[in-house]
Amino acid sequence: MDYKVVFFDIDGTLVDETKQVPQDTIDAIAQLQANGIEAVIATGRAPYFFKPIAEQLGIDSFVSLNGAYAVYQGETVYKFSIPREHLELLVKEAAKNNHSLVFEGGETYFSNVEDHPHMVDSVASLRVDFPGYDPDFWQKEDIYQVFLHCTPEDEHLYENIFPDLRLVRWHPTAMDVMPVGGSKARGIEAMLQKLNIPIEQTAAFGDGLNDKEMLETVGLGIAMGNSHPDLKPFADYVTTDVDKGGIASALRHFGLI
Structure with missing residues (x-):
């Protein structure tokens, strides 16, 4: 499959228990981007919680607040507030x-x-x-x-x-x-509709229960080795832990880097 976009959760996926991005993850995402594949953050965090991480990785698009607020290269493409x-x-x-x-x-x-x-x-x-x-x-x-x-x-x-x-x-x-109805998957679908990219050409990494819909929806759902046990059955592939090269290993496995 010719994947065009890869979505990344943050906590337990991009960052380890110390809230640092492992160097092998930094290098892997740089290589992914160099290969012409877009990297997008997809997180339960609000934008003001992850700005330094996004800047460190050179990522300027995100699906935040569990899908309720999505921005693509500075343009807000989706909002879903609570009444x-x-x-x-x-x-x-x-x-x-x-x-x-x-x-x-x-x-x-x-x-x-x-x-x-x-x-x-x-x-x-x-x-x-x-x-x-x-x-x-x-x-x-x-x-x-x-x-x-x-x-x-x-x-x-x-x-x-x-x-x-x-x-x-x-x-x-x-x-x-x-x-109800809010999820990372919903924000992702709204962004992809704006970009005219089919969902089949996307992949995602996650580790928590709020990643279930995302991993089910994208073309390739990847769970981290340190994922919540109840998430892994919803993934197409389970990689190693965040601090054991999990992102780099999976990207290499699927030929994305």
Whole structure:
């Protein structure tokens, strides 16, 4: 297959546990681009969380916020925000359960509780700046994703309450909240439609549960060796771990570099 675009998740895929991009990954992506194949970031992170990584890799296109906000070479090609009435229900339920929220807009993000330990724990794991404090941010700006800070033991409190929202755990103390129908796959499809590239000519790398739809949708879905066990059945190929040359190995295996 003549692949034209390769999408890359960030955490656990492009970066290792120390949030650094391994040198073999840097070299492999440079070679991929030199071969005329576009590299695009596809992540649950917001754009302001991965700018240094994108610049380090020379990548200027991305599908961010789990598919809700996609940009191709500086041009916004897709937006899918959460309706305010759904956010209002989430705010009320989280307050009842004493769970903090972080609201992610396209340009910045804010928490509705100052220094909640679960928020501090999860955001610190991303090695990014902490959010500002503005409990009303969701009423003033478009929100594409929310961090809900709760442990797995409390997930049942939100089951079957929000039919229009989807919750996906990404940290022991945090879940992504996104609109139903939102996924990296949806953002990818919107970008490819803009570029007039068939989905069959794309590949993607991922490691987390929020990568399931992406790996199922692209022409070639590749799971990292360190992937969540429940993701691997949805991949066409499982490579080695992020810190064991996983990206470079798979790109060579399929003749992309």
